[in-house]
Amino acid sequence: MHRTGIATAVLIAATASCTVALTAAASKGNSPPCTLKIAKVQGHPAGLNCGPATARLTVSGKTYTFRNGFCKQSKQAGAALELNLGTIVTGVKGNAGKSYFSLTVATNHSISAVGGADYGGKDLLGAAVPLIDVKGAIPATGTFVQRFAVGAKFTGSWNCHGVVWKAP
Numbered sequence: 469m470h471r472t473g474i475a476t477a478v479l480i481a482a483t484a485s486c487t488v489a490l491t492a493a494a495s496k497g498n499s500p501p502c503t504l505k506i507a508k509v510q511g512h513p514a515g516l517n518c519g520p521a522t523a524r525l526t527v528s529g530k531t532y533t534f535r536n537g538f539c540k541q542s543k544q545a546g547a548a549l550e551l552n553l554g555t556i557v558t559g560v561k562g563n564a565g566k567s568y569f570s571l572t573v574a575t576n577h578s579i580s581a582v583g584g585a586d587y588g589g590k591d592l593l594g595a596a597v598p599l600i601d602v603k604g605a606i607p608a609t610g611t612f613v614q615r616f617a618v619g620a621k622f623t624g625s626w627n628c629h630g631v632v633w634k635a636p
Contacts, residue, residue: 500633501538509564514557520629523569527622532587534569539628542635549573549607562589594619607632
């Protein structure tokens, strides 16, 4: 799938997930700490994440810091952690220069991956969705390393800063 197609799918999934989660959470009194904002960036649809979570990604010796997101656990999705930070912009090269990072840790940790990493107009990891090995106090904090040596070598970490939303 083309990178733009992936970004569009992620934005749609994130929006749908937030909408469903907000509806379900409202009835249970368990709501996310904030809501993804849908906007336009350079005339293209964009999802602006929010919250205190941060992540660091080191690619080929250079470290990038990502902000503005929150950690989510979803039993329905089988995820120990879903993390989206920054802004994702669809249909524009280089994510319109906006920073974006996405990470998913499966409940059994076997199929965990970095879904995307854009910084300063550059796709840091390419179109592939690289699998990672994780460890730490999941979901609250942790570190990850690239599972297979494909493309640029990378490692990283995340910190939810005390906010982990338990989604349905």
